[in-house]
Amino acid sequence: MDYTISNRMSALRGSAIREIFKYAADPAVISLAGGNPNPELFPNEALSDIAAEILREQPVTALQYGITEGYMPLRQAIRERLARVENIGTENDDLIVVSGGQQGIELATKCLVNEGDTVIVELPSFIGATNAFRSYGAHLVGVPVQNDGMDLDALERALAENNNVRFIYTIPTFQNPMGVTMSIEKRKKLYEIAKKNGVLILEDNPYGELTFNGVKTPTIKSMDTDGIVMYSGSFSKILAPGLRLGFMCAPRPIIQKMVIAKQVSDVHTPMLPQLLATEYMKRYDLDALILKMRENYAHKCKTMLDAMEQYFPSDVIYTRPGGGLFIWCDLGHGLDTFALSKKAIEQKVVYVPGNTFMVDMDQPTSTLRLNYSTMSDEKIVEGIRRLGVVFGEALK
Amino acid sequence: MDYTISNRMSALRGSAIREIFKYAADPAVISLAGGNPNPELFPNEALSDIAAEILREQPVTALQYGITEGYMPLRQAIRERLARVENIGTENDDLIVVSGGQQGIELATKCLVNEGDTVIVELPSFIGATNAFRSYGAHLVGVPVQNDGMDLDALERALAENNNVRFIYTIPTFQNPMGVTMSIEKRKKLYEIAKKNGVLILEDNPYGELTFNGVKTPTIKSMDTDGIVMYSGSFSKILAPGLRLGFMCAPRPIIQKMVIAKQVSDVHTPMLPQLLATEYMKRYDLDALILKMRENYAHKCKTMLDAMEQYFPSDVIYTRPGGGLFIWCDLGHGLDTFALSKKAIEQKVVYVPGNTFMVDMDQPTSTLRLNYSTMSDEKIVEGIRRLGVVFGEALK
Numbered sequence: 075m076d077y078t079i080s081n082r083m084s085a086l087r088g089s090a091i092r093e094i095f096k097y098a099a100d101p102a103v104i105s106l107a108g109g110n111p112n113p114e115l116f117p118n119e120a121l122s123d124i125a126a127e128i129l130r131e132q133p134v135t136a137l138q139y140g141i142t143e144g145y146m147p148l149r150q151a152i153r154e155r156l157a158r159v160e161n162i163g164t165e166n167d168d169l170i171v172v173s174g175g176q177q178g179i180e181l182a183t184k185c186l187v188n189e190g191d192t193v194i195v196e197l198p199s200f201i202g203a204t205n206a207f208r209s210y211g212a213h214l215v216g217v218p219v220q221n222d223g224m225d226l227d228a229l230e231r232a233l234a235e236n237n238n239v240r241f242i243y244t245i246p247t248f249q250n251p252m253g254v255t256m257s258i259e260k261r262k263k264l265y266e267i268a269k270k271n272g273v274l275i276l277e278d279n280p281y282g283e284l285t286f287n288g289v290k291t292p293t294i295k296s297m298d299t300d301g302i303v304m305y306s307g308s309f310s311k312i313l314a315p316g317l318r319l320g321f322m323c324a325p326r327p328i329i330q331k332m333v334i335a336k337q338v339s340d341v342h343t344p345m346l347p348q349l350l351a352t353e354y355m356k357r358y359d360l361d362a363l364i365l366k367m368r369e370n371y372a373h374k375c376k377t378m379l380d381a382m383e384q385y386f387p388s389d390v391i392y393t394r395p396g397g398g399l400f401i402w403c404d405l406g407h408g409l410d411t412f413a414l415s416k417k418a419i420e421q422k423v424v425y426v427p428g429n430t431f432m433v434d435m436d437q438p439t440s441t442l443r444l445n446y447s448t449m450s451d452e453k454i455v456e457g458i459r460r461l462g463v464v465f466g467e468a469l470k
Numbered sequence: 471m472d473y474t475i476s477n478r479m480s481a482l483r484g485s486a487i488r489e490i491f492k493y494a495a496d497p498a499v500i501s502l503a504g505g506n507p508n509p510e511l512f513p514n515e516a517l518s519d520i521a522a523e524i525l526r527e528q529p530v531t532a533l534q535y536g537i538t539e540g541y542m543p544l545r546q547a548i549r550e551r552l553a554r555v556e557n558i559g560t561e562n563d564d565l566i567v568v569s570g571g572q573q574g575i576e577l578a579t580k581c582l583v584n585e586g587d588t589v590i591v592e593l594p595s596f597i598g599a600t601n602a603f604r605s606y607g608a609h610l611v612g613v614p615v616q617n618d619g620m621d622l623d624a625l626e627r628a629l630a631e632n633n634n635v636r637f638i639y640t641i642p643t644f645q646n647p648m649g650v651t652m653s654i655e656k657r658k659k660l661y662e663i664a665k666k667n668g669v670l671i672l673e674d675n676p677y678g679e680l681t682f683n684g685v686k687t688p689t690i691k692s693m694d695t696d697g698i699v700m701y702s703g704s705f706s707k708i709l710a711p712g713l714r715l716g717f718m719c720a721p722r723p724i725i726q727k728m729v730i731a732k733q734v735s736d737v738h739t740p741m742l743p744q745l746l747a748t749e750y751m752k753r754y755d756l757d758a759l760i761l762k763m764r765e766n767y768a769h770k771c772k773t774m775l776d777a778m779e780q781y782f783p784s785d786v787i788y789t790r791p792g793g794g795l796f797i798w799c800d801l802g803h804g805l806d807t808f809a810l811s812k813k814a815i816e817q818k819v820v821y822v823p824g825n826t827f828m829v830d831m832d833q834p835t836s837t838l839r840l841n842y843s844t845m846s847d848e849k850i851v852e853g854i855r856r857l858g859v860v861f862g863e864a865l866k
Binding site: 075078083088118121123127139140173174180185205210272310317318343 | 526
């Protein structure tokens with residue numbers, strides 16, 4: 075029997091990160107690879123109470139089919155939160171609840187990108203997004219990320235050199251995988267460049283709330299007077315990822331088409347996670363929970379950076395994030411961090427090699443991503459110590 | 471700004487059924503349009519107890535990221551149930567948990583169908599599936615359904631006349647929208663035809679367990695010694711649709727690619743619904759719940775058929791289902807049931823016009839679908855009485 079896979083999917087490989095999870099499942103392994111939130115911060119007692127009550131008292135809402143756009147009170151709560159916290163939302167915008175931020179990105183791509191159309195991405199960028207673009211045959215063009223965000227000269231060249239650019243994909247705040255944040259000046263300029271070129275922006279902001287010092291850089295969407303920004307948000311990093319809850323706020327014609335795409339994708343997002351998030355926001359203080367996360371991740375990030383200072387060879391370069399979940403390292407010296415990851419695994423430490431986040435994943439790189447949100451302080455320090463040995467050997 | 475929609479999505483309209491839901495939201499309206507299970511049969515007390523316990527005692531499993539293939543104990547429970555109840559599963563098969571049966575169909579299409587490839591569908595067929603095929607630019611070819619299932623002569627002609635047929639989509643048991651069941655003889659012959667032509671079968675079986683008299687026709691997948699059948703199953707009609715839980719059991723190379731497609735679609739199905747289904751099957755008697763559903767739907771179906779006998783004009787033709795959720799009517803006489811649905815809505819009754827389920831949805835038909843699972847007995851009888859008046863007027 076002929077199991078020939080479609081053109082759009084035939085070349086797509088699974089995410090290396092999720093492959094690495096196989097090693098990470100071994101409790102003896104120190105995983106600095108994933109992007110999992112600290113499970114100690116899940117408000118599970120509150121969610122337990124809410125779930126029990128909802129299933130008993132609103133069984134039809136919780137268990138019957140719902141509408142594709144999302145549970146109305148949740149959409150309303152998200153709209154209010156976006157307006158209050160991010161200054162987002164105009165009368166030309168609409169909002170759809172999706173099954174995690176990933177789904178918003180996938181549906182937007184399905185609705186906007188023909189095979190061969192160009193999507194501009196940051197270099198490096200989030201593999202979940204780049205793989206979603208690849209899965210619809212998009213032509214990916216990478217624009218390097220600097221310490222203050224995208225290289226906008228490179229972006230203008232990319233726009234000049236490529237036809238049918240449908241959108242620019244960016245994670246401007248606490249970028250995955252680099253941990254850096256785009257400056258306000260660059261955000262304004264990026265917006266103007268996109269507008270001038272008639273190109274949409276897909277702003278992905280799953281980490282924006284996780285600012286260590288409480289300072290927040292304005293979202294690009296908050297500047298969107300022309301209806302050119304699609305904003306992707308998520309509850310994964312501020313409540314719990316296993317709920318698979320996200321949302322997209324974008325110009326109405328795009329959301330309307332995404333609703334149809336979602337209808338054929340999974341009809342609607344499961345009701346119970348939607349009800350849990352709605353009631354949690356109503357009855358508890360989500361901002362207070364986020365504050366705890368900020369403090370926890372700030373501490374863990376500092377723990378990792380201090381250990382890196384102590385144990386890493388002195389010429390390893392790395393970012394110093396102001397929030398989010400990731401630190402980006404460059405070992406330099408033409409090292410191949412993918413090859414080196416096998417040596418790290420021998421020492422029972424895993425990280426994500428930088429090539430994973432590139433447009434050309436076959437090209438070796440000397441970069442890698444480290445996560446500090448999942449492991450205990452002790453394991454962070456021990457993991458970095460072991461990596462220091464591996465990297466020291468390699469750099470000898 | 472240019473919001474041009476991709477070619478694959480530009481022509482796709484929302485499901486008429488879900489548009490009709492807008493009328494159905496009015497409590498004064500009798501909806502015979504949807505396919506909602508009877509909410510009185512949801513085991514909400516049991517699910518409430520389980521949810522409370524899981525979130526308290528297994529918060530990391532319930533709230534952290536999970537694996538794309540699905541929660542392992544649920545996959546195991548589904549495999550065991552499929553083997554026991556449907557005689558399904560070989561060593562060459564694999565199984566993925568998806569967010570409702572709809573997602574399995576969408577992901578299989580994404581992985582197997584190039585734009586312009588042919589998918590053969592039953593005429594009439596489930597619009598959720600046909601729209602999923604359309605959303606990847608599939609060329610749909612319809613094969614009429616008879617009282618004992620697909621017209622296999624028409625199927626052979628369709629296979630002879632069309633290139634690049636990737637699969638045959640069928641709901642062989644209690645078909646949506648017709649309520650009819652494919653005979654064993656036709657199942658065997660369909661299997662042989664597909665095998666001879668090197669074409670896969672996508673067997674969609676959300677209603678198979680809802681047999682009124684307990685008799686079950688063997689699934690096509692149970693005959694699959696050659697690895698040519700993809701089997702789509704769902705918890706929507708045997709537990710609760712708001713959980714959005716389904717699964718696909720298919721040859722391993724297809725499932726492996728679907729896992730990658732699901733990774734970019736929504737990473738994984740939400741954990742809480744997966745844990746609820748797993749624990750419900752472990753602690754309670756799902757077969758006993760299904761038995762209650764069978765009895766309830768058998769009663770409701772008979773209530774509707776009796777009312778149709780009493781109130782419908784005598785030359786209206788309709789199916790007499792042995793299970794499932796739907797009755798299919800043909801008013802004949804060149805009537806257009808889409809136009810007529812406006813008159814029904816004036817009488818505060820909604821049904822789904824037959825054109826919704828066709829390959830060419832713009833062609834008027836004299837057919838329509840009725841659902842008996844959602845409304846009370848009284849509303850079923852009153853709804854049919856009102857439709858009898860509308861149809862009687864039209865047929866005068």
